[in-house]
Amino acid sequence: MEFNLDSLVRDNIKKMTAYSSARHEFTGNASIYLDANENSFGSPLPDNFNRYPDPLQMQVKEKLSKIKGVPTQNIFLGNGSDEAIDLLYRIFCEPGRDNAIILPPTYGMYEVCAEMNDMKIKRVNLTKEYQLDIDGIANAIDPFTKLIFICSPNNPTGNSINRNDVEVILNNFDGIVVIDEAYINYSKQRSFIAELTEYPNLVVMQTLSKAWGLAGLRLGMAFASQPIIELMNKVKYPYNINTATQLLALEALDNIDWVNEHIAMTVVERENLKNELLNLSFTENVYPSDANFLLAKMKNARNIYDQLCQKGIIVRDRSKVVLCEDSLRITVGTPEENKQLIEELSKLKSN
Ligand SMILES: *Cc1c(COP(=O)(O)O)cnc(C)c1O
Numbered sequence: 001m002e003f004n005l006d007s008l009v010r011d012n013i014k015k016m017t018a019y020s021s022a023r024h025e026f027t028g029n030a031s032i033y034l035d036a037n038e039n040s041f042g043s044p045l046p047d048n049f050n051r052y053p054d055p056l057q058m059q060v061k062e063k064l065s066k067i068k069g070v071p072t073q074n075i076f077l078g079n080g081s082d083e084a085i086d087l088l089y090r091i092f093c094e095p096g097r098d099n100a101i102i103l104p105p106t107y108g109m110y111e112v113c114a115e116m117n118d119m120k121i122k123r124v125n126l127t128k129e130y131q132l133d134i135d136g137i138a139n140a141i142d143p144f145t146k147l148i149f150i151c152s153p154n155n156p157t158g159n160s161i162n163r164n165d166v167e168v169i170l171n172n173f174d175g176i177v178v179i180d181e182a183y184i185n186y187s188k189q190r191s192f193i194a195e196l197t198e199y200p201n202l203v204v205m206q207t208l209s210k211a212w213g214l215a216g217l218r219l220g221m222a223f224a225s226q227p228i229i230e231l232m233n234k235v236k237y238p239y240n241i242n243t244a245t246q247l248l249a250l251e252a253l254d255n256i257d258w259v260n261e262h263i264a265m266t267v268v269e270r271e272n273l274k275n276e277l278l279n280l281s282f283t284e285n286v287y288p289s290d291a292n293f294l295l296a297k298m299k300n301a302r303n304i305y306d307q308l309c310q311k312g313i314i315v316r317d318r319s320k321v322v323l324c325e326d327s328l329r330i331t332v333g334t335p336e337e338n339k340q341l342i343e344e345l346s347k348l349k350s351n
Contacts, residue, residue, distance in 0.1 A: 001174045001349065008146060008175060023052055037045045048312035053243040055301050056233065060219075060246050063253040070223050076232040076244045077241050081182060081207045084147075084232070091231050092146040092176055093119040100147035101140050103132065105156055105321045107180060110149040120144075120233055125322060130157040130287070132165040138172070142345050153183040155319050156216040158289030158330040160189045170199045176228075178203045185211030185263050186270075187290035193223050200225050208335055210292060212252060219249050266292050270332045272313045276342045277330075284326070293331045301326040304348060311344045 006014075022036035032182065034040070036052055043050040061072040068075075078084045093100065098122035102110045106126075114121045122145070124136040137148065148169060152161035170177050179192045181204055192204050203224040209215040219241065274286045275298050282304065285297040295318065298304050305317040307326060316329040333341065 001172055003174050005200065005225075008092050009231060010091065010094055013235060015233065016234070019238050021055055022056060024238075034142070047243070047247060048144065049243055051243070051337070053239050053241060053246055055238045055240075057241050057246055058252070060241070060249050063250060067253065067256065068193060068223070070196065073226045074196060074223055074229055076222040076224070076236075078220045078222065078232075078236070078241050080209065080218045081180065081205050081222075082109050082113070083236070083240060084203075084205055084220055084222040085109055085178075086117070086199055087232050087235050088147060088176065088178060089119055091235055093117065094144075095119060100149060101107065101137060101145055102149050103137075103151070105130075105154075105318070105323050106149070106151045107155045107182075109161060126154075128323070130154060130159050130323070131162055132169070132190050134165055134168055136233065137169065140226070141173060141175075145173075148175065149174055149178045149180065151180040151182075152180075152189070152344050154288040155182065155291070155326060156293075156295055156316070156321065156327075157288055157291060158183075158291045158295050160187050160290045163189065166192070170195075170202060170294045173201065176201055176203055178205060180205045182207050183291035184209055185259070186266060186292050189290065196223055196225065198281045203228060205247045208252070211259055211266075213259075213262070214252060215250075216246065217243055217245055217248055217252070244345065266332050269335060270337055273330070273332055273338050273342070277345075280345055281347070290340045293329055295324065295327050295329050297325075297327045299326070300330050304345070307348055308341075308344060313341055313344055315341075 014273050025034060034247065036054065039050045057077045060077060061075045064075055065072045068188045076084060090208060095118035099122050100114055101124055103123045104123050111121050124133055124140050129131050148276065150161055150166055161233045166179065181191055183280060184191050184206060192202060196202060206221045208217055208219040224225055274294055277283050277286050282299040283296055284299060288319060301319045305315060308315060318324040318327045318329050
């Protein structure tokens, strides 16, 4: 395969000039800033909230760089992973013409963002084992296919995608391969971040929303070659990560021990919960999970979902999703939450 980034990028994106903010044009240190029409008197809040935030979030990236072992120039930060997904479409896919391949059952935002941007979606279902249909993907690729989204560990199935299969795609597709690793911290698999220097067509997405416990902060990360990151920085809104998020992320990132402890607890709970679910008479299967949730196939899943709702316990009904018939997606809770869930499930009439 021949990868040529320049030929993949939409013409209008190549031609556009990025917004140049005051903080972009002057980057040194000064004592008086009168260049950005900020409120010189301050704000009702502490911490420089009267100032625009760093558009490139360098302090946050420097901390992340040490944690992830990736240079800052290979890191993009977005308002959740969703911003990175949207930007990739807008950079690479011509509306009304280009397409992306998604691999259902998978995360819903890949398709929502495509529709929002008038890009076509080609669906190649996973196999019965929730692995890649390599031939199906090869047949679906056409000259207008710009992106392939691979979610590993996959949502809602929970399993990791076989590494060799991902490598086959990376080695043979001359568009962009996006690997969404939102759940990688819970997995025994190695992150593809280590492969960035090997594959110029690779974008790895991670997030602070899951193992870092910060879904409310809205901080998503994309890791890629420097030219791809520069394109993302060019197209994003100038101040996409606000001051509050940057300050809190800096604070949170000092707590990797908390994260590792809770990953270990989640994995223990996940295996306990799996065994408890398998003991229920109406459970038909609980699929292997490398994530912080389980996909469980149950007789009359919708009915079980409704009954749990009435008890104030909400899981995700995935029974209408292809290859997830009669399946519920259950997030691993605290030991107490899981105990209550199992108690309520045990009381249900076995349909
Ligand atoms: C939860 C999740 C994300 C995280 O999205 P954010 O916008 O960063 O909160 C990304 N991808 C998948 C597959 C997810 O399940």
